[in-house]
Amino acid sequence: MSTNPFVAQWGILGCGWISSEFVKDICRPPSSRGVNDISHAVAAAGSRSLSKAEEFLETNIPNGGAAQQDGSVDFKPKAYGSYQGVIEDPNVNIVYVGTLNVCHYEDAKLCLDAGKHVLLEKPATLNAAEWRSLVSIARKKNLFLMEAVWTRFNPVLLAVQKAIHQENVIGDVRCLYSDLSMNSLGIRPDSDRLLSADLAGGPLLDLGPYPLVWSMMMLYHHPKNEKTAPAKIGSTMLLHHTGVDVATNFALTFPKINAIANCTANLLSATQQSQHTRIVGSTGEILVQGITSRPTSYILRKRKDPSVENGDYLPDKLVDLTFKEGGLVFEADAVARCLKDGLVECPQLPWNETELTMSIFDQIRKEGGYKFLPGLEKVQLE
Ligand SMILES: NC(=O)C1=CN([C@@H]2O[C@H](COP(=O)(O)OP(=O)(O)OC[C@H]3O[C@@H](n4cnc5c(N)ncnc54)[C@H](OP(=O)(O)O)[C@@H]3O)[C@@H](O)[C@H]2O)C=CC1
Numbered sequence: 001m002s003t004n005p006f007v008a009q010w011g012i013l014g015c016g017w018i019s020s021e022f023v024k025d026i027c028r029p030p031s032s033r034g035v036n037d038i039s040h041a042v043a044a045a046g047s048r049s050l051s052k053a054e055e056f057l058e059t060n061i062p063n064g065g066a067a068q069q070d071g072s073v074d075f076k077p078k079a080y081g082s083y084q085g086v087i088e089d090p091n092v093n094i095v096y097v098g099t100l101n102v103c104h105y106e107d108a109k110l111c112l113d114a115g116k117h118v119l120l121e122k123p124a125t126l127n128a129a130e131w132r133s134l135v136s137i138a139r140k141k142n143l144f145l146m147e148a149v150w151t152r153f154n155p156v157l158l159a160v161q162k163a164i165h166q167e168n169v170i171g172d173v174r175c176l177y178s179d180l181s182m183n184s185l186g187i188r189p190d191s192d193r194l195l196s197a198d199l200a201g202g203p204l205l206d207l208g209p210y211p212l213v214w215s216m217m218m219l220y221h222h223p224k225n226e227k228t229a230p231a232k233i234g235s236t237m238l239l240h241h242t243g244v245d246v247a248t249n250f251a252l253t254f255p256k257i258n259a260i261a262n263c264t265a266n267l268l269s270a271t272q273q274s275q276h277t278r279i280v281g282s283t284g285e286i287l288v289q290g291i292t293s294r295p296t297s298y299i300l301r302k303r304k305d306p307s308v309e310n311g312d313y314l315p316d317k318l319v320d321l322t323f324k325e326g327g328l329v330f331e332a333d334a335v336a337r338c339l340k341d342g343l344v345e346c347p348q349l350p351w352n353e354t355e356l357t358m359s360i361f362d363q364i365r366k367e368g369g370y371k372f373l374p375g376l377e378k379v380q381l382e
């Protein structure tokens with residue numbers, strides 16, 4: 001006997017670039033990726049301008065989401081010229097917040113206060129205190145809340161994690177190197193969201209979540225690390241004249257497993273088109289292929305004789321897991337399953353882990369001298 005899939009009924013807050021990528025991806029038929037327990041519908045999209053919301057729907061999902069296209073639900077996506085319209089729409093049960101960093105806290109709070117579940121774009125908030133405040137509302141109101149770090153649900157990252165943690169393919173994990181950078185300096189104006197202090201820009205918060213997610217998934221989540229937070233966090237930051245960082249390097253130590261993560265995120269160099277995440281173990285290494293945020297395959301390179309210092313390698317083995325989806329739909333599927341099962345926290349990304357990652361960023365900003373402009377943080381760190 002087949003049962004109808006659970007349908008996540010999304011409201012979209014902010015009709016910008018990432019929101020359009022998100023709706024396009026969740027509109028793919030779930031069966032095309034072997035999913036049959038859940039599906040997605042877009043109930044509403046809200047923008048500060050009604051015409052922008054209308055155009056957003058018309059351009060990206062003229063026929064609605066997967067569950068609207070196959071007739072599982074009978075409502076059509078509705079455009080609103082305000083965010084309020086979305087949170088008041090009775091067909092919306094979860095809101096995807098795709099607005100700017102500086103708006104995340106207030107926009108997520110708006111949704112939670114209105115009784116809606118929330119998937120909140122990265123960086124979840126500006127600081128850990130804002131995140132704790134959102135969690136306390138979600139907990140009190142029994143609502144789902146998660147930071148949208150989509151790479152956590154990427155099939156390549158999950159395959160690499162299994163290969164390292166369960167199949168021991170590189171022996172004891174030792175060093176992780178992960179970068180996500182773009183050559184934006186001199187190309188984007190200082191008013192751009194990546195460089196503007198008014199918009200809490202800078203690569204640490206914009207690109208840093210990706211090297212950090214590799215560190216968390218491979219080292220923090222290593223079974224032998226027993227979810228122990230990094231013992232030391234060291235960083236170096238180059239500040240831009242606007243006051244935001246333009247380059248940040250940070251390292252995290254995991255003494256329980258004798259491992260270190262070396263992460264970089266900057267707006268000085270284009271590094272997205274080749275391998276920029278590498279995980280080295282005692283018997284071999286994994287070279288992640290493709291952008292750190294959306295890898296498509298990996299190379300397994302094993303050492304001929306691990307007892308030889310700086311010895312040779314066996315021939316590379318390519319593990320190709322190329323997928324046709326944009327990649328955002330994997331996190332959306334995970335969220336839909338949480339809603340289906342009545343969970344308020346996603347087991348793969350619980351609230352305390354986002355609190356830890358936000359505190360890591362707080363510490364790095366403090367060390368680097370990156371202070372948010374007065375008034376941007378809605379909840380202050382103690
Ligand atoms: N997961 C991922 O891969 C990615 C995530 N992101 C994250 O998503 C967020 C949005 O980034 P992106 O889509 O690239 O940015 P855009 O500038 O394209 O969109 C941001 C949206 O925020 C809304 N907004 C609300 N207040 C303001 C304001 N004062 N000024 C300008 N826009 C405002 C606008 O929506 P409207 O006009 O409709 O009201 C705007 O369209 C960021 O937090 C970023 O970190 C970004 C890129 C990739």
Ligand SMILES: O=C1OC[C@@H](O)[C@H](O)[C@H]1O
Nearest residue numbers: 122182194206207210293
């Ligand atoms: O999350 C992101 O990933 C891709 C980058 O281009 C973008 O600036 C960032 O927000």
